[in-house]
Amino acid sequence: MKVSIKPDHRALAEALRRRVLEGPGETPPRLRQASAERAADGLATEAPYDDLARQIGEAAHRVTDAQVSSVLAATGSEKATFEIIAAAALGAGLLRWQHAMKALDEVINASA
Numbered sequence: 001m002k003v004s005i006k007p008d009h010r011a012l013a014e015a016l017r018r019r020v021l022e023g024p025g026e027t028p029p030r031l032r033q034a035s036a037e038r039a040a041d042g043l044a045t046e047a048p049y050d051d052l053a054r055q056i057g058e059a060a061h062r063v064t065d066a067q068v069s070s071v072l073a074a075t076g077s078e079k080a081t082f083e084i085i086a087a088a089a090l091g092a093g094l095l096r097w098q099h100a101m102k103a104l105d106e107v108i109n110a111s112a
Contacts, residue, residue: 009101034053053087
């Protein structure tokens, strides 16, 4: 008999969110959380993080060198800048994933 193991995607997404936004890093968790929230259509945050996070949320492929450079100048480190970028990308990605999961749940519940 073949046993099917289905991963709990919601639990995995939450673990990823906690690790990136609340785990140890060069940047304070609150700054990473604010960047993630902004990228997910949240409230504006402080400059220069706001511009970069907003752009990542709207259209990441349009992020400019100037946006990244301004965050690098503010953080003083490439690792800290990467943390901000990764947090914003996670926020934008989780928002899209949550919308997709909601749509799937609605389809499943409608057919039940």
